[in-house]
Amino acid sequence: MKDILARYVPEHAVDASFELIKHYGVHLKIVNERVTRHGDYHRDQSGYHRITVNASLNKYRFLITLVHEIAHLVAFETFGRNIKPHGEEWKRTFQKLMVPFIRPEVFPGALLPLLARHFKNPKASSDTDATLSLALKQYDERDSSKNYIFEIPFGACFRIHNGRIFRKGAQRLKRFECTELNTGRVFLFSPNAEVEVVSV
Secondary structure, eight states, rough: OHHHTTTTTGGGHHHHHHHHHHHHHHHEEESSSSBBBBBEEETTTOOOOOEETTTTSHHHHHHHHHHHHHHHHHHHHOOTTTTTTTHHHHHOOOOHHHHGGGTTTOOOTTTTTHHHHHTSOSOOOOSSSHHHHHHHHTSSOOOOOOGGGGGGGGGEEEEETTEEEEEEEEEEEEEEEEEETTTOOOEEEOOOOOEEEEEO
């Protein structure tokens, strides 16, 4: 397992993340990319703790996602199953589990202050922290055919992963209002969503 983990997390995080997996009896499955989530945790009927993480994540996001899901396991086991999935108990657990990893041997210097800020009050997804999400994306293998929504001009049309086509509209607080061409319905998009620009 440690050899497999070494392909997905930063070199200096392999031993500590392997110890977490072993200590909490995690059955880790690395899966093909799911667009809607980076990972998930559930305890099955046999009592096994099963965690899945997307194989396509860069090693820094993979590590954060793995620890995020282990934090669900630990919070549920410590505080009971009636807690909110991303409530205070989970936040404190996630903070505690991440502290040993937030150091320059594990993460690039540019990410450390962003991680320190994020983990003062971690969100349900690092994607909702636009600054951290964009910084983490710098370490992805970029698909040259894709753009971030914030990069494309107002009024431009784009296609998302399932083929639906939208026109970019105005920014509302942190998200962009975009109109689906087929239905005329308006949807909110994160500025960091990756899309394919199209001409219609």
